[in-house]
Amino acid sequence: MTFNDRIFGVLLIVLAVAYGWGASQFPEPFGGAEGIAPGTFPTLLAVVLGLSSLYLIVRPDPDNAWPWSRTGVELIVAVVVLVLYAMLLEPLGFILSTTLAIGTLCWRMGAKVLNAYLVGAASGVVVFLLFNFALDLALPLGLLSFLEVS
Structure with a gap:
């Protein structure tokens, strides 16, 4: 088919x-x-x-x-998480929205909740620092805008 x-x-x-x-x-x-x-x-x-x-x-x-079984449901969850990630990127900022997205996806793939969101937070911070300081590309801070250095 x-x-x-x-x-x-x-x-x-x-x-x-x-x-x-x-x-x-x-x-x-x-x-x-x-x-x-x-x-x-x-x-x-x-x-x-x-x-x-x-x-x-x-x-x-x-x-x-x-995949209409559990795999199909997990794929739908992943798409919803990614759409929400795109919608929340500006208001929440890169670090928080990335933490939530990566944490949720890791958790759905079987990681323990705390470990999943720790990986999400570490990923968000590392990629944010890489883009802002190494590549000189600004990413939105959103709710963490108080961290912005003038």
Whole structure:
């Protein structure tokens, strides 16, 4: 039943096109600064997603079925967590929303609750520090904006 992979592939192509279009809407750097444009990485991701989607359509798995068991429920939970993560990123800030998202996903994969959220918190802080200080890319602080250094 290769029909399922093809449906999924078409949906992912639609997502890749929308994502690529969104990436093309980023404004150019002020003053014609040289280097990598802000939309370069998202555009690259859209291309990879589009090519992967085409592969699903052209060469679907001959033995696939939609996971309507516990696995299907876990996939739906993961999608809901990621959508909520995107919605809460600005108001809660990167560190808190990342802690909640990664912690919840780790917990759903079988980690103990405390360990899951400790991993989420550590991940949020490390990635925040990496982006803000090593890569000089600002991430939203949200509720933790009192930590902002002027």
